[in-house]
Amino acid sequence: MQSDEKYKSLVSFNRLILAVPHPDDETYYSAGLIQRLNSLGKFLKVIVMTKGENSTLRYGVLENENLPDVREKEFMKIIRILGVTHYALNKFKDGGIESESDKVSKYLSSEIEGIKPDAVVTYEPSGVYGHPDHVALTKIIEELSKIYPFEIIYLTVGSSYNTFEDAVHMAKDPDSIKPIEPDLVLKLTSLETINKLRAILAYKSQFKFDLEFVWKLLRRRLLTREFLKLNV
Numbered sequence: 001m002q003s004d005e006k007y008k009s010l011v012s013f014n015r016l017i018l019a020v021p022h023p024d025d026e027t028y029y030s031a032g033l034i035q036r037l038n039s040l041g042k043f044l045k046v047i048v049m050t051k052g053e054n055s056t057l058r059y060g061v062l063e064n065e066n067l068p069d070v071r072e073k074e075f076m077k078i079i080r081i082l083g084v085t086h087y088a089l090n091k092f093k094d095g096g097i098e099s100e101s102d103k104v105s106k107y108l109s110s111e112i113e114g115i116k117p118d119a120v121v122t123y124e125p126s127g128v129y130g131h132p133d134h135v136a137l138t139k140i141i142e143e144l145s146k147i148y149p150f151e152i153i154y155l156t157v158g159s160s161y162n163t164f165e166d167a168v169h170m171a172k173d174p175d176s177i178k179p180i181e182p183d184l185v186l187k188l189t190s191l192e193t194i195n196k197l198r199a200i201l202a203y204k205s206q207f208k209f210d211l212e213f214v215w216k217l218l219r220r221r222l223l224t225r226e227f228l229k230l231n232v
């Protein structure tokens with residue numbers, strides 16, 4: 001078990017919200033964190049803002065199948081795999097977090113007022129790879145942190161992660177993307193790693209399972225490590 005100061009700060013939080021824009025964001029960057037917080041008996045609500053209907057990826061999805069329905073089913077699978085008891089999959093517009101920011105902020109305010117979290121977990125300010133929804137949601141949460149008494153835990157990546165080979169084409173300004181450095185590297189247990197892999201594989205409409213995919217996962221170390229930045 002990790003014993004450094006930052007890990008102690010992480011586990012000192014008792015009530016947390018993890019908020020991300022798209023189904024699968026919660027899995028790639030924080031499936032281990034979700035499992036860890038659950039196993040420590042923390043209150044955690046996983047909030048996904050959109051059903052990811054604008055994804056151009058539809059692996060294995062039939063012509064007559066509706067992508068948001070498929071992604072919702074996939075999300076429900078990972079909820080079970082990761083042992084999540086509190087969650088919400090919302091219907092804000094995929095790609096519309098910024099244009100709907102007032103509505104999103106209002107919704108999150110009501111969640112925060114109900115849950116009274118001591119920490120909210122979300123993407124680091126450049127959204128790891130600059131997706132406008134990631135960036136916009138983080139901005140909204142940063143604004144809310146000035147009103148409500150919670151700390152922000154940022155999800156970020158390690159130095160071996162090369163943003164530019166990823167989805168930077170979705171970014172408005174690719175040159176400005178520089179994920180912040182983590183100050184806590186969460187080392188996943190074998191069980192957490194296995195469940196994270198199971199969860200990633202459950203999102204089968206969103207990736208092509210081939211050697212390149214496996215290689216990417218391994219090289220980024222995202223299966224065994226998660227990278228966090230705590231502001232405390």
Ligand SMILES: [Zn+2]
Pocket residue numbers: 021022025131134
């Ligand atoms: Zn996303």
